[in-house]
Amino acid sequence: MAHPIFYRTIKIDGLSIFYRETGPKDAPTILLLHGLPTSSRQFEPLFARLSDRFHLVAPDYPGFGHSDWPEPKKFSYTFDHIAETMNHFTEALGLSRYSLYMHDYGGPVGFRMALAHPEHVEALIVQDAAGHNEGLGANWKTRREFWKDRAPNESALRTNLLSLATTRTRHVGNDPSVERYDPDLWTDEFYFLNQPGQAEIQSDLFYDYRTNVESYPKWQAWMREKQPRLLVIWGKYDLS
Numbered sequence: 001m002a003h004p005i006f007y008r009t010i011k012i013d014g015l016s017i018f019y020r021e022t023g024p025k026d027a028p029t030i031l032l033l034h035g036l037p038t039s040s041r042q043f044e045p046l047f048a049r050l051s052d053r054f055h056l057v058a059p060d061y062p063g064f065g066h067s068d069w070p071e072p073k074k075f076s077y078t079f080d081h082i083a084e085t086m087n088h089f090t091e092a093l094g095l096s097r098y099s100l101y102m103h104d105y106g107g108p109v110g111f112r113m114a115l116a117h118p119e120h121v122e123a124l125i126v127q128d129a130a131g132h133n134e135g136l137g138a139n140w141k142t143r144r145e146f147w148k149d150r151a152p153n154e155s156a157l158r159t160n161l162l163s164l165a166t167t168r169t170r171h172v173g174n175d176p177s178v179e180r181y182d183p184d185l186w187t188d189e190f191y192f193l194n195q196p197g198q199a200e201i202q203s204d205l206f207y208d209y210r211t212n213v214e215s216y217p218k219w220q221a222w223m224r225e226k227q228p229r230l231l232v233i234w235g236k237y238d239l240s
Helices: 040-050 079-093 106-116 138-148 150-162 164-172 183-193 198-207 210-226
Strands: 006-012 015-022 029-033 055-059 098-103 121-127 229-233
Touching (some): 006 079, 015 040, 040 183, 138 198, 150 164, 150 198
Parallel strands (some): 029 055
Antiparallel strands (some): 015 055
16 A cells, blocks of 8 residues: 655755655665656656555755755755765665665766765666766767857757757657656646756756766776666666
8 A cells, every 4th residue: 555645845954955755664765866857756656656665765956846946156066966965865864774766867866875875775776877878879969069068059958958848758758658658747847947047057967967977987886896786777768
């Protein structure tokens, strides 16, 4: 039987961090880290399936969902900084052992968390999150140009990354069974993306994505050395 979902907020490093929580607290914990431009809401379908067996905690990063959105001059939107905030979040909740469910942006956030505090991590579940260059396909050409030279490529990047069509594609890919997808998910995300300050926040964070590519060898070496329990899932219809 599915457990009720609780919608909570906690102060972390001066920011209000929103999170969803469900399942018995004495069950194994899974920390669910969302992707771009989503929020913890993306995991609600999993909550119904897993909350009878697991304690599930899904935060919204700063700049996402219902967490605070400080302007970039007041908060450095980098994956290092978000991972640090998420580590402080787990400490504040008293989560000492958990499996990391890492989707999309959750990959680079989660790998940083795992390398910083491997003693907390029981297992890794990696869904559609690249950890090697081969995982970045043709769709990344515009994005790589943005990393090389930000100013002249920022407009194209925003069109590529933050449009309604791209937001929808991140959910359905090229799956022919589009009727299986709730359109509220991407329309709600697109609403958030169109709020004041979001374009700047997401552009800053995506510019920092280049540091993830630079970190792939380090993450790979860590996995080879530590041999963590690992489940890797890549969607059949993911266009990345």
